[in-house]
Amino acid sequence: MPTRIKAPGRTADPVLVIGSIAYDNIITPHATGENILGGSAAYASLAASYFAPPQLVGVVGHDFKKRDRQKLLRRGIDLSGLTTDESGKTFTWKGRYHENYNRRDTENLQLNVFEKFHPHLNAQHQVVPYVLLGNIRPSLQLAVLAQLSAPRFIVTDTIDIWIETQSEALKEVIRKTDLLIINDTEAGKLTGETNVPIAGKRLLELGCRAAIIKKGEHGALLFHPEGLFALPAYPVTELRDPTGAGDSFAGALLGYLAATGKTDFPTLRQAMIYGTVVASLTVEAFSTDRLTDTGCREIRRRRKELLRMIKV
Amino acid sequence: MPTRIKAPGRTADPVLVIGSIAYDNIITPHATGENILGGSAAYASLAASYFAPPQLVGVVGHDFKKRDRQKLLRRGIDLSGLTTDESGKTFTWKGRYHENYNRRDTENLQLNVFEKFHPHLNAQHQVVPYVLLGNIRPSLQLAVLAQLSAPRFIVTDTIDIWIETQSEALKEVIRKTDLLIINDTEAGKLTGETNVPIAGKRLLELGCRAAIIKKGEHGALLFHPEGLFALPAYPVTELRDPTGAGDSFAGALLGYLAATGKTDFPTLRQAMIYGTVVASLTVEAFSTDRLTDTGCREIRRRRKELLRMIKV
Numbered sequence: 001m002p003t004r005i006k007a008p009g010r011t012a013d014p015v016l017v018i019g020s021i022a023y024d025n026i027i028t029p030h031a032t033g034e035n036i037l038g039g040s041a042a043y044a045s046l047a048a049s050y051f052a053p054p055q056l057v058g059v060v061g062h063d064f065k066k067r068d069r070q071k072l073l074r075r076g077i078d079l080s081g082l083t084t085d086e087s088g089k090t091f092t093w094k095g096r097y098h099e100n101y102n103r104r105d106t107e108n109l110q111l112n113v114f115e116k117f118h119p120h121l122n123a124q125h126q127v128v129p130y131v132l133l134g135n136i137r138p139s140l141q142l143a144v145l146a147q148l149s150a151p152r153f154i155v156t157d158t159i160d161i162w163i164e165t166q167s168e169a170l171k172e173v174i175r176k177t178d179l180l181i182i183n184d185t186e187a188g189k190l191t192g193e194t195n196v197p198i199a200g201k202r203l204l205e206l207g208c209r210a211a212i213i214k215k216g217e218h219g220a221l222l223f224h225p226e227g228l229f230a231l232p233a234y235p236v237t238e239l240r241d242p243t244g245a246g247d248s249f250a251g252a253l254l255g256y257l258a259a260t261g262k263t264d265f266p267t268l269r270q271a272m273i274y275g276t277v278v279a280s281l282t283v284e285a286f287s288t289d290r291l292t293d294t295g296c297r298e299i300r301r302r303r304k305e306l307l308r309m310i311k312v
Numbered sequence: 313m314p315t316r317i318k319a320p321g322r323t324a325d326p327v328l329v330i331g332s333i334a335y336d337n338i339i340t341p342h343a344t345g346e347n348i349l350g351g352s353a354a355y356a357s358l359a360a361s362y363f364a365p366p367q368l369v370g371v372v373g374h375d376f377k378k379r380d381r382q383k384l385l386r387r388g389i390d391l392s393g394l395t396t397d398e399s400g401k402t403f404t405w406k407g408r409y410h411e412n413y414n415r416r417d418t419e420n421l422q423l424n425v426f427e428k429f430h431p432h433l434n435a436q437h438q439v440v441p442y443v444l445l446g447n448i449r450p451s452l453q454l455a456v457l458a459q460l461s462a463p464r465f466i467v468t469d470t471i472d473i474w475i476e477t478q479s480e481a482l483k484e485v486i487r488k489t490d491l492l493i494i495n496d497t498e499a500g501k502l503t504g505e506t507n508v509p510i511a512g513k514r515l516l517e518l519g520c521r522a523a524i525i526k527k528g529e530h531g532a533l534l535f536h537p538e539g540l541f542a543l544p545a546y547p548v549t550e551l552r553d554p555t556g557a558g559d560s561f562a563g564a565l566l567g568y569l570a571a572t573g574k575t576d577f578p579t580l581r582q583a584m585i586y587g588t589v590v591a592s593l594t595v596e597a598f599s600t601d602r603l604t605d606t607g608c609r610e611i612r613r614r615r616k617e618l619l620r621m622i623k624v
Contacts, residue, residue: 100506194412196529197547217508218530219544230544230621232531235509269624309542310622312581 002076003296005051005259005274012052012259014078017045017251018119018144019134019157021058021082025094025108026241026286028101033241033286037068039091040134040157043244044251046291047278048132049075050299051255055125057081057144061089061113071292081125085113101242102216121147130258132250133177135159138169145176153178153263155254156208157246163189175207178263181250183214196221200228210268214246222272226265231272234280234306241286245279248291252278277302314388315608317363317571317586324364324571326390329357329563330431330456331446331469333370333394337406337420338553338598340413345553345598349380351403352446352469355556356563358603359590360444361387362611363567367437369393369456373401373425383604393437397425413554414528433459442570444562445489447471450481457488465490465575467566468520469558475501487519490575493562495526508533512540522580526558534584538577543584546592546618553598557591560603564590589614 006012019041026033045054055078064084072079094108119140129152133141141156156177162170163186170190174180180203188194191202196213200223203211210224217236222229253275257263260270277299281290318324331353338345357366367390376396384391406420431452441464445453453468468489474482475498482502486492492515500506503514508525512535515523522536529548534541565587569575572582589611593602 195549195551197549215530218527219542221544221547228547228621229623230531230547232533232542232544235533235540235542237507237509239507273624307624309540310624311541312585312619312622 002049002074004049005256005296005299007260010259010261012255013130013261014128015045015048015052015054015251015254015258016057016121016125016128016131017041017048017054017134018057018132018141019044019136019247020091020114021060021064022091022093023063024243024287025092026243027094027096027107028241029097029099031240031286036287037071038093038243038287040244040247042072042288043247043282043291044132044134044254045072045077046075046288047248047251047275047282048255048258049077050252050278050296051274052130052258053078054251054255055081055128057119057121057125059083059085059113059117061091062086063089071288075292078124080122085116088113095243097242101239104242119144129153130254131155132254133157133173134247135162138162138166138173141173142169145173153254153257155179155181155250157181157250158186160186160189171206174203177208178210179268180208180211181214181246181253182211183216183246187213197228212272214249216242216245220249220272220276222268224265224268229265229269229272231269231276232310234276234302235309236280236283238284240284242283244282244288248282249275249279273303273306274299277306314361314386316361317568317608317611319572322571322573324567325442325573326440327357327360327364327366327563327566327570328369328433328437328440328443329353329360329366329446330369330444330453331356331448331559332403332426333372333376334403334405335375336555336599337404338555339406339408339419340553341409341411343552343598348599349383350405350555350599352556352559354384354600355559355594355603356444356446357384357389358387358600359560359563359587359594360567360570361389362564362590362608363586364442364570365390366563366567367393367440369431369433369437371395371397371425371429373403374398375401383600387604392434397428400425407555409554413551416554431456441465442566443467444566445469445485446559447474450474450478450485453485454481457485465566465569467491467493467562469493469562470498472498472501483518489520490522491580492520492523493526493558493565494523495528495558499525509540524584526561528554528557532561532584532588534580536577536580541577541581541584543581543588544622546588546614547621548592548595550596552596554595556594556600560594561587561591585615585618586611589618
């Protein structure tokens with residue numbers, strides 16, 4: 001049994017995570033990581049596993065390593081929804097981070113088996129109440145939503161390309177979303193508004209029940225009908241690879257909701273603290289290395305430190 | 313008597329503000345402001361005036377308008393240290409803000425009478441306990457420090473040019489500083505460290521007792537021997553002109569310390585809240601317009617709003 005941070009007197013509900021599993025090639029100003037486990041669903045489900053039992057829905061190719069499957073299984077992640085498509089290779093992404101890590105370029109992207117991916121939920125997946133729609137094509141996100149029989153809280157992520165090319169389908173997803181989590185650039189593209197506080201209000205007007213705009217090292221803002229919550233980032237002093245920070249944030253956040261069984265404004269604020277802390281671990285190493293070897297103790301310690309930092 | 317936010321059962325100590333008084337020409341993507349009152353000492357003393365009686369030390373030329381002098385006097389600012397140099401014109405600065413306001417260029421700068429400015433403190437100024445050294449030449453900041461007979465808390469501001477050209481004198485000022493307030497770019501140049509949490513630690517190693525790194529719309533971080541404090545910015549939705557935001561932040565912060573007579577870590581955190589709120593007013597209008605017509609009620613209202621926003 002993997003260690004978990006538990007809500008008092010309650011067994012965590014499961015979390016369904018849909019997204020990519022990838023082999024990444026990462027170049028940073030200081031080092032490179034070759035053919036390392038990545039993808040939104042890998043980061044998010046590992047992050048969620050510190051709070052609730054994740055069920056992963058995704059696809060890998062014939063080259064997916066047993067070692068990487070073991071990494072996920074050891075954290076208690078249910079892989080009954082992870083298809084192996086023997087006809088091709090796992091999705092790969094090559095990205096380069098520039099000085100200060102605040103800009104990255106995609107140097108290569110091979111969809112491989114991900115190109116034909118169509119999420120099919122089995123009976124067990126269909127009834128999961130907490131769902132994270134990773135940044136896949138909006139039409140696939142809609143296909144997942146249509147298969148859910150008892151969704152309680154839907155978290156949606158997306159990226160620039162879908163905002164630019166699939167805006168209508170994406171807006172339909174957003175209307176069915178409880179919490180949209182995107183970064184400031186994406187929020188600007190989606191709303192046409194570069195002022196973050198205004199962009200946040202526009203996101204709620206698109207029909208999601210709440211929205212978080214992430215600002216990387218500058219923290220994140222939660223826009224909610226009951227108010228605004230602004231959270232600074234955990235101060236990372238050993239940045240190695242920012243890949244997966246956003247997915248880890250979303251996964252840990254949703255995991256915490258599933259652990260507590262609550263989704264109100266105060267619980268969302270607490271969940272953001274955990275999301276921020278778990279994201280801070282992810283960026284301190286390549287791939288999911290820090291996510292898989294960190295214990296609950298370090299998560300609790302950083303949470304306390306962050307709470308002390310933001311207390312007036 | 314100008315309205316003030318008072319500490320219970322205490323009369324505020326005075327605040328000494330040394331810096332520039334300027335006529336600015338500001339071009340933003342949406343409007344322009346011509347020949348408008350600006351300069352670090354104008355913004356900082358107006359901001360401080362909401363908490364404590366400021367004494368301004370600076371110089372203006374023969375063109376300084378009676379109307380602008382009245383603006384300062386109406387907020388209870390002592391101008392016995394404001395010299396009028398009839399031999400020339402007031403310092404002028406022309407700056408252009410680009411899209412999103414996060415970059416600005418200096419298009420013209422005429423030091424005029426400011427070139428020969430040498431701060432001379434009269435007997436009244438010399439005993440003021442709370443002192444703001446605005447971003448003038450470090451050698452002049454040292455000259456001010458040498459004239460003080462009972463300094464209790466020294467706040468220092470500086471800009472890129474002094475970091476690049478007067479690094480040794482600046483470091484001497486910093487060693488005599490209780491609180492250094494600079495932005496993230498300046499902190500990077502001063503410490504050679506672009507990671508803000510690390511740069512903050514390096515600033516303390518330079519010998520100031522505490523340091524604040526400002527990040528504009530992303531808030532500010534206080535580095536203190538007792539810990540770190542991270543504060544998001546007040547969410548400004550009507551940005552008109554960012555000029556003077558940093559000076560207003562520093563002025564209000566120091567004014568609050570002078571009002572309470574305390575300079576410990578918890579009081580500094582409270583003072584940052586007020587600094588952030590007063591800076592949010594400054595940027596909503598050109599020049600000092602919003603600073604001179606806002607009442608204490610609006611400052612108190614925004615403070616409450618900001619406190620609600622950051623509460624976990």
